[in-house]
Amino acid sequence: MQEPRADHAVVLGGSMAGLLAARALAETYPEVTVLDRDELVPGVVARRGAPQGRHIHALLARGQQVLEELFSGLTDELAALGAPVGDMLGDARLLFGGHRLARARTGLHVLSVSRPLLEDRVRARIRGLGNVRFAPPCDVVGLRPSHDGRRVSGVQVLRRADASARETIEADLVVDATGRGSRTPKWLESLGFDRPEEDRVRVDVGYATRRYRLPADGLGGDIGCVQGPVPDRPRGGALARIEGDAWILTLFGMLGDHPPKDPAGFSSFARSLQFGDLRDAIVAAEPLDDPIGFRFPANVRRRYERLRRIPEGLLVLGDAHCSFNPIYGQGMTVAGLQALALRDHLRSGAGSSTRSVLRTLARAIDVPWELAIGADLSLPGVEGPRPLRRRAINRYVTRLQAAAAADPELSRAFVRVTGLIDRPETLLRPATALRVLRPHTSSQQPAGLGDSLGRASP
Ligand SMILES: Cc1cc2nc3c(=O)[nH]c(=O)nc-3n(C[C@H](O)[C@H](O)[C@H](O)COP(=O)(O)OP(=O)(O)OC[C@H]3O[C@@H](n4cnc5c(N)ncnc54)[C@H](O)[C@@H]3O)c2cc1C
Incomplete structure (x- = not known):
């Protein structure tokens, strides 16, 4: 980064x-090139390079705000294309920790859209920027060091065409956003630098997803329903109405307890969940396809910010930097927060080192990482350190979720934190803690309650 007035950034x-x-860089760099092994052409398809796009992709409340900040009017554009938009807790059912959170209006948007449509519209906005170019499909195979070895001065690529040979693309800044399979640690090693340390929390999550057409009253008028895991049964799922009046149902199980991909096994897994909302919703539904699966082994955080030496001109963000257990729906929001951090850094004109920018990018990960692994480590089978503080917080959150079943104020506060709007400490404010710790009676009714749920009052 050392020279802020650079010309060409490669993503x-x-x-x-x-x-x-690319959106963030386009404000400062006259020329931005995006490289991918897929051809990034218009179209609403789950690309080979992002196969997770066939599964439900929830956007956290903060994610919706960030996308709107980067692409003004995107929410309305997607709504006009049929993506439902509603209130995060007023129009969706959230079942966490074995409790049904009390319904409330939050003023936070839930934007329910398939991942391929979201990506297509974002790509179209990028294409419209004028100074960002999507290169023809290629594999990035290495970094190119400067003569003195202190900078990255470009990348080496292999075009996806017959008889192609290695080519170099020169760049003043290289941003790795190649996802969890990123090879930057290996490339750094081959250039004589250390690999970053990795924090890993193994969760062994299995996903299975199927699309449906639901009867007119669908989920009793709600846009979606999310059911999280509980300690003695680490399975759950999410159902959402998306564009085209289709519904997408993703079931998941952790620690090897994976949902089957055959239609009968899939439905039976849905029936096995603690609450009956997902089961009831699909009883009279028409399946639009067969279930498809996905395996996700572990949360992985690469500690680039701790490296003592790293070449200038190289950044890493998105899943390449940190990939989270997908059941918490954080990945796209965190990628957005990192993009905002990068944009703000570049706007400030500060010609700081790669290390300091990586530290800024890492700060955007701190809270979501703690939320994800904190929740994962509340499940007894997940291995990892459980210092006293984490155990105390998990006990408090368990109690908060139980109290939030009957207290709209608490459910609102909880959703603001899990939606990355408010910091987790807000849940410890005295007024909130009093509501959590006062004696309460559980209002839980585990199964088959979809139809008896009242709609939230404004
Ligand atoms: C099953 C599942 C469900 C998820 N659900 C949610 C959710 O509900 N909400 C949410 O916010 N997030 C979710 N995520 C996470 C989300 O998909 C990612 O965080 C998001 O896509 C950002 O990832 P990324 O762009 O960093 O990497 P990716 O999406 O993995 O993309 C990496 C890109 O790099 C390209 N690439 C890789 N290597 C090379 C190379 N050597 N050369 C050229 N191109 C290369 C690939 O083709 C691909 O396009 C989920 C993830 C999974 C696995």
């Missing part, structure tokens, strides 16, 4: 993190 990976990074 490796044109998925959500790469697109959002």
Whole structure:
């Protein structure tokens, strides 16, 4: 980064993190090139390079705000294309920790859209910027060092065409957004630098997803329903209405307890969940396809900010920097927060080192990482350190979720934190803690309650 007045930035990976990074860079760099092994052409398809796009992709409340900040009017554009928009807690059912959160209006938007449509519209916005170019499909195979070895001066690529040979693309800044399989640690090693340390929390999550057409009253008028895991049963799912009046149902199980991909097994897994909302919703639904699966082994955080030496001109963001257990729906929002951090850094004109920018990018990860691994480590089978503080917080959150079943103020506060709007400490404010710790009676009714749920009052 050392020279802020640079001309050409190259983004490796044109998925959500790469697109959002390109948006941020385009404000400062006259020329931005996005490289991907997929051809990034218009179209609403789950690309080979982002196969997770076939599964439900929830956008956290903060994610919706960030996308709107980067692409003004995007929410309305998607709504006009049929994506439902509603209130995060007023129009969606949230079932966390074995409790049904009390319904309330939050003023926070839930934007329910398939991942391929979201990506297509974001890509179209990027294309419209004028100074961002999508290169023909290529594999990025290495970094190119400067003569003195202290900078990255470009990348080496292999075009996806017959008889192609290695080519170099020169760049003043290289941003790795190639996802969780990123090879930057290996490339750094081959250039004589250390690999970053990795924090890993193994969760062994299995996903299975199927699309449906639901009867007219669908989910009793709600846009979606999310059911999280509980300690003695680490399985759950999410159902959402998306564009085209279709519904997408993703079931998941952790620690090897994976949902089957055959239609009968899939439905039976839905029936096995603690609450009956998902089961009831699909009883009379028409399946639009067969279930498809996905395996996700572990949360992985690469500690680039701790490296003592790293070449200038190289940044890493998105899943390449940190990939989270997908059941918390954080990945796209965190990629957006990192893009905002990068944009603000570049706007400030500060010609700081790669290390300091990486530290800024890492700060955007701190809270969501703690939320994800904190929740994962509340499940007894997940291995990882459980210092006293984490155990105390998890006990408090368990109690908060129980109290939030009957207290709209608490459910609102909880959703603001999990939606990355408010910092987790807000849940410890005295007024909130009093509501959590006062004696309460549980209002839980585990199964088959979808139809008896009152709609939230404004
Ligand atoms: C099953 C599942 C469900 C998820 N659900 C949610 C959700 O509900 N909400 C949410 O916010 N997030 C969710 N995520 C996370 C979300 O998909 C990612 O955080 C988001 O796509 C940003 O990732 P990324 O752009 O960093 O990487 P990716 O999306 O993995 O994209 C990497 C890109 O780099 C390209 N690439 C990789 N290597 C090379 C190379 N060597 N050369 C050229 N191109 C290359 C690939 O083709 C791809 O386009 C989910 C993830 C999974 C796995």
